[in-house]
Amino acid sequence: MPGFELFGEAERLEVNDVLNNGVLMRYGFESQRQGHWKAKAMESELCQQLGVDHAQLLSSGTAAVTSALAVAGIGVGDEVIIPAFTFVASFEAVLMTGATPVLVDVDDTLTMSPRAVELAITSNTKAIMPVHMCGSMADLDALKSICRSRSLLLIEDACQAIGGLYKGQSLGTLGDMGCFSFDAVKTVTCGEGGAVVTNNLRFAELLDQYSDHGHDHLGSNRGTDEHPIIGYNFRISELNAAVGLAQARRLPEFLKLQKEHYATLRSALTGIPGLTFRRVPEGGVESCAFLNFFLPSVEAARLVIHLFSEQSIDDCFHYLDNNWHFINKWDHLKNGHSAVGLNEFQIKGLAELKAQNFSRSNQWIGRNISCLIRIGWTKSEVEQRAATMASIIRKVL
Ligand SMILES: *Cc1c(COP(=O)(O)O)cnc(C)c1O
Numbered sequence: 001m002p003g004f005e006l007f008g009e010a011e012r013l014e015v016n017d018v019l020n021n022g023v024l025m026r027y028g029f030e031s032q033r034q035g036h037w038k039a040k041a042m043e044s045e046l047c048q049q050l051g052v053d054h055a056q057l058l059s060s061g062t063a064a065v066t067s068a069l070a071v072a073g074i075g076v077g078d079e080v081i082i083p084a085f086t087f088v089a090s091f092e093a094v095l096m097t098g099a100t101p102v103l104v105d106v107d108d109t110l111t112m113s114p115r116a117v118e119l120a121i122t123s124n125t126k127a128i129m130p131v132h133m134c135g136s137m138a139d140l141d142a143l144k145s146i147c148r149s150r151s152l153l154l155i156e157d158a159c160q161a162i163g164g165l166y167k168g169q170s171l172g173t174l175g176d177m178g179c180f181s182f183d184a185v186k187t188v189t190c191g192e193g194g195a196v197v198t199n200n201l202r203f204a205e206l207l208d209q210y211s212d213h214g215h216d217h218l219g220s221n222r223g224t225d226e227h228p229i230i231g232y233n234f235r236i237s238e239l240n241a242a243v244g245l246a247q248a249r250r251l252p253e254f255l256k257l258q259k260e261h262y263a264t265l266r267s268a269l270t271g272i273p274g275l276t277f278r279r280v281p282e283g284g285v286e287s288c289a290f291l292n293f294f295l296p297s298v299e300a301a302r303l304v305i306h307l308f309s310e311q312s313i314d315d316c317f318h319y320l321d322n323n324w325h326f327i328n329k330w331d332h333l334k335n336g337h338s339a340v341g342l343n344e345f346q347i348k349g350l351a352e353l354k355a356q357n358f359s360r361s362n363q364w365i366g367r368n369i370s371c372l373i374r375i376g377w378t379k380s381e382v383e384q385r386a387a388t389m390a391s392i393i394r395k396v397l
Pocket of ligand 1: 060061063065086087089090160181182193194
């Protein structure tokens with residue numbers, strides 16, 4: 001997770017450009033900014049690296065998911081299908097648009113099961129939002145074919161999987177829109193930031209307007225801009241974008257290190273009887289931000305995690321008992337504890353959610369251990385870590 005590991009000369013140089021001209025806003029102030037457009041430059045960098053036509057940089061990944069749903073026209077009474085294993089931002093964004101989140105089970109890919117998605121579709125379903133958790137992807141061909149046959153939108157949450165590929169295309173670019181986060185614990189960071197990418201020009205225009213109070217950005221004077229739609233402020237500042245620009249340029253370097261360290265850990269664990277790796281859909285290439293594996297039982301997973309932390313193998317997670325990533329601990333959602341009033345569809349949907357059985361997901365999440373890959377490890381540190389992990393797991397199994 002280079003995001004919080006690496007802040008160096010390249011990042012400082014970009015930030016200093018902004019400090020020197022004093023233009024902290026991404027729009028306007030053309031005479032003062034001495035040619036520096038950090039948000040726009042990072043957007044171009046993302047388009048080029050991911051192979052996509054448009055990118056809109058925003059204030060966070062949560063803002064990105066919210067904006068993508070909003071410009072897709074999703075609102076009150078609509079249902080959006082999301083996985084039960086994700087980050088809380090998934091349901092927060094759906095609720096923010098007024099729509100109702102419908103949660104479905106995950107399978108051995110640790111992402112939404114296409115079969116569970118099919119069973120959850122109703123006449124109110126508008127979009128399917130797979131979340132490519134921990135560096136690997138949902139079965140996108142299966143989900144695309146469901147979306148095609150049921151006329152639904154596919155919005156990818158690729159916040160945890162930048163740099164991963166599916167059948168040669170970058171994750172985030174296979175659906176109608178794809179979302180990224182650049183918060184401090186992602187592969188690329190802005191400090192705080194996010195982006196929506198798309199090949200759809202209409203969505204791109206709406207994203208640019210929606211995230212800046214509906215401004216059309218057609219003239220050079222904000223005061224005379226038209227407002228084709230009602231928008232909000234989900235803009236990123238130039239300071240944050242400057243950090244992200246430097247980081248995004250280094251993405252290939254980050255991915256290479258992630259892959260090397262992932263390979264070392266994986267090969268040490270390969271062949272341990274009872275240990276299996278997460279399934280990657282055919283044609284998928286992980287970003288290698290995490291290494292994920294399954295143990296034969298929940299008890300074995302709990303014990304391994306306990307022994308890992310005793311031996312200072314940190315940054316490994318057992319998500320079953322985790323407040324951020326799995327339905328089990330989301331009582332605030334199931335009980336509808338919202339600061340803003342929920343609408344009748346949301347209240348009904350959350351009551352159904354509270355009664356829903358997620359034992360299928362429990363099976364996978366309960367047996368899963370997810371290890372974050374640091375890029376700052378030296379070769380010998382990774383090798384030592386791999387050997388310690390393998391010896392602990394062999395002892396437990
Ligand atoms: C981090 C993350 C987000 C939200 O990003 P923020 O920038 O922290 O708002 C959304 N979805 C997933 C899967 C994430 O991991």
